[in-house]
Amino acid sequence: MYYSLKKRGNNVLRFVLINYKSHLKLSFAVTFLVLISILAIIAPFLPINEPTKTDMFNTNAPPSHEHWFGTDENGMDIFSRTINAARYDLIIAITAVLIGSTIGIILGAIAGYVGGLFENIIERFAEMIQGFPYILFGMLIYMMIGGGIAALIIVIMVYNLPFYAKLVRSEIKSLKNIPFVQAAICAGTKPYMIVFKHLIPNALPTIFGQFPLSAASAIRFVAALSFLGLGIPPPTPEWGSMIQLGANSIIFGKWWISGFPGLTLFFVVWALNSLGVSLQAYIKKEN
Amino acid sequence: MALLKIEDLKLDIENSNQNIHILHGINLVINERDRLGLVGESGSGKTMTMRTIVQLLPKKAKIMSGKVIYQNQNLLEKTEKEMENIRGREISIIFQDATSALNPVYPIGKQISDIYLRHKGRDKRKALEETVDILRRVSFPKPSESVKAFPHELSGGMSQRVIIAMALMCSPKLLIADEPTTGLDVTIQNQVIDLILDVIKETDVAFVLISHDIGIVTKACSKIAVMYAGHIVEIGTTRIILEKALHPYTKGLVRCYKTILGKRMAYIRGSTPELTKTISGCPFESRCDVAMDICKRQKPKSIQFEKEHWVACHKWSN
């Protein structure tokens, strides 16, 4: 019964299209996101410089005809690196948030419906995980299993899980008393069917607006950790590490090394946040 | 003495696809000291009619034509600021859900006094005096102490009294109650209605009661206007409506209300028409047992059948 998800998808699309004209900020945010996602996907096929190709004769060069965004201290093309970094940042963030939230939603829904001991256990685990600040948690994992993409995904997943579990659990608790759920019980529907067929689809719309916000957080997290040297190691392009690389050069006037990745990161996070906030407002209005 | 006149009011709600026609030319006269009941079921437009008077319409509502004449002025032409001076002072509305009309953060005394301060002057002491006085008039126990109470400390019936107090604070000329008893227990409903009637007994205020429950309306009102799908189909005294109604819809409604023990429950076949369709004839035609040819083609005009009795029906047009 994937009616529900399809319908939600249509609504999001319709929402974006209808509001395209009336909300300039939102349309800009969405356009930007779409653009950068497309660029991220086709990046390897673009006729631009290789992101990891060094050029020791052209280090720290300002933006020029050959290197649109300039080069960094290793002579690597910043433009191409910025775009390729999008692949990593976006994919890691979105994948991790999706997996983490899905598991969280399922666990939270079951906890909300079944209650009792199961709910208590989930609650305790959630509290334990949420007790850690995001970055500290990342550092801890780094110390335990090292850095790299897998570690980042794990951290983001684990961090989002309790958040969505709690969000969904409270939704479910209020949905439980709505007559159609009680009708389903009277129909002899098994509990897991009630959770997946009735409760989760009706809880999803209200938490839909959260996804872009979580993605924004996740991207900031990846960038921050990489900035600290704990995330994606160079020479793999990543906005955070690129910013870190160019940090020392700023006082020498070489703004482009940190500047471009920094700006891109800023806009991506801003765009995701705007989308999330608008979605939340739209959903609230619909209700 | 006509206090308020609604002339040929037409109201639509703008939708992305098509307009929803809510009111189709409403004509209504409210006199001083009237006890008028506005009865109708879902989609009748009774609430929208009243909201138009005080200009508290949803954003998408569009007044297509018509006037609301109050004190020789068309209320529909007034600015929002001018309407703010009228609401609460000249014309008050009581809404259905009393508890949500009260701000939970402020004590009830303050909320009532604020209305006085807004319309009648800045003297806080006088405002408090008037507040205690109005609370006494609505039979609120221990009025001088109760001013400090918060809304969540009150029961449903008590909250409703506070709302009534707020509405009558500035001695308005017209009091409109929109389903004030819906959702309340049956035994409390009477208390609320009796209270309103009691408090306004000494005054000149005109009282309009909007309800889908014809029972409450017959109890509280001396005159009843029956609405159907955005039209007023019949107006008469309570007695006329209950015993000598002419319009098939009114007759059907009264029959539904007067159920006989052991007999099958009366009903009107069919259901209310969709408001998006433009109906060229009488809106009730599809459910009417005595419909004639002309009913499909032409809207019936409201004619005065006898003193205090108007009906809009082709059957009685001669």
Add this chain to the structure above:
Amino acid sequence: MNQDNNIIQVIDVKKEFPKIVAVNNVSLCIKSNETLALVGESGCGKTTLGKCILKLLKIDSGKIIYRGDPIHNLPEVSFRPYRKRIQMLFQNPLTSFNPFYSIQASINEFCNLNDDLKEKGEIIKKIKYEMNRVGLSQRILTSKPNELSGGQLQRAALVRTLIVEPELVVLDEPTSSLDMSTRGQIINLLQDIQEQLKIGYLIISHDLRVIKTMAHRVLVMYLGEIVEETTTKKLFNNPFHPYSRALLEAALLNINENETKDILKGEVTQTSRNLIGCKLAPRCQYAKEICFQKKQELKEIEKDHFVRCWRAKDF
């Protein structure tokens, strides 16, 4: 009480919530082809009792016996076969359907309960038959709940209920959210179905007109207790308990015009719930001292007419 014909017996059932006793030692029984009405205002416990019978809530004490089988303690798995026999029609038809699914899908969900409906062909035939019975066109099967009117949805809910061929249907305020002019349609339909299928109804309502038309017996409840129990005719012609009289008066159905107005003062308060004596005493114009101090039992005041009131004999 004809034991053989009893579908369900509720014996001394109590259901408590934090600080509130919603249902306080209530007993009743329903026969097939009979309608029992639970009447009362908000907080009287009638809806709670209905939900207890459907096992949507767990009772704290007492028994519920279904055709001789005690069902109140059964775990959900063992209770499942009984779900086929006891069904509920909910108050607000719009919220009793999942907004995401079509009417067809919602009806199909109930088909699992009926063992005869294993094949798709059987299911389609049965649905068609029931849609016909309630007067709905096949077209609405593909509609979503928000595309239909209240009356249509209530009928669709009825189809859903009839699919499983129940013996007892709990009707929770079946017409409260419907227009007055269309209530009769649903009520008459329910009565026809009862005649055809000999179903027993437990109708929960505060609308006395509906009770008057449909019910054979009435239980008047106040703050969790039964205060009057009798046939419909006797209740409307000769109510004894002050609360019943106030209800009838309020609904303008009081036959005896000449009597003093039967009105209740004040409202339900938390303290009145916890009174030892009669819970209505603070509001009752006939209350005497004994009413406040001692709790009265349900006593038979005339044949098949039970009242819980110290002053009943004086009326």
